Amino acid sequence: MAKHETPMLDQLETGPWPSFVSDLKQEAASRAKNENNIEYQIPQDVVEDLIGIMELSYEHGRTHWKHGGIVGVFGYGGGVIGRYCDQPEKFPGVAHFHTMRVSQPAGKFYTTKYLESICELWERRGSGVTNMHGSTGDIIFLGTTTPQLEEVFYELTHNLNQDLGGSGSNLRTPSDCIGQARCEYACFDTQALCHDLTNEYQDELHRPAFPYKFKFKFDGCPNCCVASIARADLSFIGTWRDDIRIDQEAVQAYIGGEIMPNANAHSGRD
Ligand code: HEM
Ligand code: HEM
Ligand code: SF4
Structure with missing residues (x-):
């Protein structure tokens, strides 16, 4: 049973094309099940709240995301894009939902091991939702809380030999x-x-x-x-x-x- 009813988003699944709504629901279901016993560092139902707040935006015909100031990691001025919503009581999972830009290699070549490592990191410390790739070129990690930013940055740079991108x-x-x-x-x-x-x-x-x-x-x-x-x-x-x-x-x-x-x-x- 979904946390929020989403009749309008559900319509977006009915067309002939792959649907980002179906993708988000799949990710929400996988986090709810947690078959791999991941120790989630942000709310397990973050994706449910993401879908919920999007439905509310469709209902109201306006966005519920606001720009709440600058967030980042120590020593860098770029790489993190701050996102907050204006409905934190109703959708606590996305009260903060910051984006991290992760620098892609030239030509975007990866090993499966590398992809597994970044997905594992982002499942644990973020929403698990990615954008491969943003039109900026970067690997985009969509949605985490402020306390997780340094943690993700530390793991990226120390364990995965990987840097943030620009913003x-x-x-x-x-x-x-x-x-x-x-x-x-x-x-x-x-x-x-x-x-x-x-x-x-x-x-x-x-x-x-x-x-x-x-x-x-x-x-x-x-x-x-x-x-x-x-x-x-x-x-x-x-x-x-x-x-x-x-x-x-x-x-x-x-x-x-x-x-x-x-x-x-x-x-x-x-
Ligand atoms: C009608 C509404 C919106 C329009 C027209 C719009 C437009 C755009 C465009 C043109 C880009 C550049 C894409 C790229 O360089 O990859 C972008 C990126 C981005 N947008 Fe939006 N956007 C909208 C709503 C939102 C909302 C509601 C959010 C957050 C809740 C959001 C978050 C972002 C983020 C984080 C990026 C950077 C992603 C990346 O670097 O690939 N946008 N948006
Ligand atoms: C409502 C209008 C627009 C929205 C919502 C929007 C939104 C965005 C966002 C969120 C980004 C990502 C920003 C970032 O890289 O940090 C972006 C990237 C970009 N925008 Fe816009 N933009 C708009 C209009 C324009 C216009 C009028 C131009 C050029 C005349 C433009 C040129 C670009 C370019 C070149 C990038 C990509 C930068 C990159 O690849 O890193 N945008 N846009
Ligand atoms: S721009 Fe496109 S077609 Fe041209 S060299 Fe690069 S990949 Fe090939």
């Missing part, structure tokens, strides 16, 4: 397309440059020194998979600088039907 008026987490690692269009090594500049500007990343946020993004070609042109202050976009080369034989084979479009992935689906 506020600092250098935002630089972010790149997958580039040469998998993509034939890459005109430069996006990962190398992203990694290098991330290291070079560590101080600016963690300690806001600018009047406003500032972001680098790296796209290996003008397809702009990380939207550097739209979402960065300094965009690096690879361009081809030689004569354009066309394999006319391959073009003929394509026209003649010997080479199928997209390696035949769309056959029968047109």
